[in-house]
Each structure stands twice: as structure tokens, then as C-alpha cells.
Amino acid sequence: MEKRSELYRGKAKTVFTTDDPELLILQFRNDTSAFDGERIDQLDRKGMVNNKFNHFIMGKLEEAGIATQLEALLADDEALVKKLEMIPVECVVRNRAAGSIVRRLGVEEGLVLNPPTFEFFLKNDALHDPMVNDFHIISFGWATQAQINEMKVLTFKVNNVLSALFDAAGLILVDYKLEFGVDANGNIVLGDEFTPDGCRLWDKATNQKMDKDRFRQGLGGVVEAYEEVASRLGVQLA
Numbered sequence: 666m667e668k669r670s671e672l673y674r675g676k677a678k679t680v681f682t683t684d685d686p687e688l689l690i691l692q693f694r695n696d697t698s699a700f701d702g703e704r705i706d707q708l709d710r711k712g713m714v715n716n717k718f719n720h721f722i723m724g725k726l727e728e729a730g731i732a733t734q735l736e737a738l739l740a741d742d743e744a745l746v747k748k749l750e751m752i753p754v755e756c757v758v759r760n761r762a763a764g765s766i767v768r769r770l771g772v773e774e775g776l777v778l779n780p781p782t783f784e785f786f787l788k789n790d791a792l793h794d795p796m797v798n799d800f801h802i803i804s805f806g807w808a809t810q811a812q813i814n815e816m817k818v819l820t821f822k823v824n825n826v827l828s829a830l831f832d833a834a835g836l837i838l839v840d841y842k843l844e845f846g847v848d849a850n851g852n853i854v855l856g857d858e859f860t861p862d863g864c865r866l867w868d869k870a871t872n873q874k875m876d877k878d879r880f881r882q883g884l885g886g887v888v889e890a891y892e893e894v895a896s897r898l899g900v901q902l903a
């Protein structure tokens with residue numbers, strides 16, 4: 666596999682083309698951003714930890730029958746993935762209230778949402794990723810009704826698999842966001858990443874935050890918390 670040119674540099678990852686037009690390389694950088702890129706810091710080891718964490722989680726999702734971009738781990742901070750035509754929305758499931766929903770709806774952080782709730786957000790930093798609904802997605806041509814239905818089913822399936830996985834590791838999966846894309850055959854496939862940068866994980870015993878909220882809230886020990894989660898799950902980092 667030959668790495669070719671840089672296709673896109675996002676806030677946390679750089680995407681490279683390869684000699685295979687259907688495959689890309691995702692490079693996980695140490696850059697950590699919050700508040701739509703207004704605050705950016707370099708956190709030692711984060712690229713490596715997130716790359717391996719993501720590889721582990723996507724492997725578990727594949728085992729559960731969910732199609733993902735996963736191809737291979739190439740290096741500490743690089744993964745080979747299927748090239749997808751990304752759908753520009755984030756799919757969010759919330760098992761408990763935290764983050765933006767607390768401010769938007771005036772509910773208490775930690776409130777258990779039964780059943781878990783689902784939200785779509787448009788990926789647009791300049792607009793601060795506004796919440797959108799199914800009608801917006803169809804009217805603006807970001808995805809079809811069938812694709813929306815499938816993204817919802819898959820996002821909730823991920824919830825069943827990962828809530829159990831994290832629970833067994835003494836962690837509460839509070840919420841998370843997924844990004845899907847369309848592969849060369851027109852199938853909806855899970856892309857991007859599943860890491861503590863894009864989910865909330867609380868320690869079951871202490872309610873301690875073990876995710877990117879440590880960075881957003883200036884709590885420190887960000888990568889240490891990610892490593893603790895990885896270690897509890899059995900993710901091989903070294």
C-alpha cells in the first residue's frame with residue numbers, strides 16, 4: 666500500500682489518498698480541538714491512542730455485523746480505511762443528558778434518557794454544527810429517507826453493542842456521535858472514528874469524566890483518561 670497525496674486536513678485527522686482509489690489513510694494527529702476549533706492544543710500520544718482505540722472499537726462493531734470503514738492498522742497513528750462519500754451529518758445518540766442538550770432543554774446533567782434519544786447535526790463549524798431534522802436532510806439533498814432510516818438503525822445498534830462493552834469495563838456510555846458514508850457499492854458504512862474525542866464516558870463508580878470533556882472543561886489528565894479507558898477495554902497500546 667503506497668501513501669500518495671494529502672486529500673484533506675481536518676481538526677484532528679489528516680486524510681491521504683493511496684495507490685488504490687477505493688482506500689484512504691487516516692492519520693490521527695495529537696491536535697485536540699474544542700468549541701468548533703476555537704481552542705486547539707497538542708496532547709502527547711493522543712493520535713496513537715485514538716487510532717488504536719478506534720481500530721479496536723470498529724473491530725467490535727464489525728464482529729457485531731455493522732459495516733465499517735475498517736481495513737487495517739498501518740502504524741501507531743495511521744489506519745487504512747475504505748474511501749467513503751461522507752454524508753455531512755453527525756448521528757448522535759444520548760443515553761443520558763450531557764453537553765449541548767443540557768443547555769438547550771434546561772435539563773440536569775446525568776438525567777437518564779429512557780428510551781435513549783437521537784439527534785442529527787450538520788457538520789459545519791462556521792455555523793457551529795446546527796441541529797437539523799430528517800426533513801432538512803432530505804430537502805437539502807444530504808441523504809435520502811432510506812439512508813436516514815438506515816443511519817438511525819445502525820446508530821442504535823452501535824448503542825447496544827458499545828453500551829454493553831463499556832458497562833463491562835465499569836463505564837457509562839453517556840452519548841456519542843457517528844459519521845456514515847456511502848461506499849463504492851452504494852452501501853451505508855460507518856466512517857470517521859469512535860474515540861473518547863467523540864463520545865462521553867463516565868466511570869460507573871465515581872461518575873468521573875473519561876472523555877474529551879476533560880479537555881473542554883480544563884480538568885487535565887485527558888490522554889491519561891483515554892489510556893485508562895483503553896486499558897480497561899483491553900486495547901493494546903504499546
Ligand SMILES: Nc1ncnc2c1ncn2[C@@H]1O[C@H](COP(=O)(O)OP(=O)(O)OP(=O)(O)O)[C@@H](O)[C@H]1O
Binds near residue numbers: 680749750
Ligand atoms: N472513510 C472515510 N472516507 C472519506 N472521508 C472520511 C472517512 N472517514 C472520515 N472521513 C472524513 O475525514 C475527515 C477527518 O478529519 P477530522 O475528523 O479531523 O475532520 P474535522 O475537523 O472533523 O472536519 P470536518 O468538519 O470537515 O469533518 C472528516 O471530514 C471526515 O468526515
Ligand SMILES: [Mg+2]
Binds near residue numbers: 676677857
Ligand atoms: Mg471530525
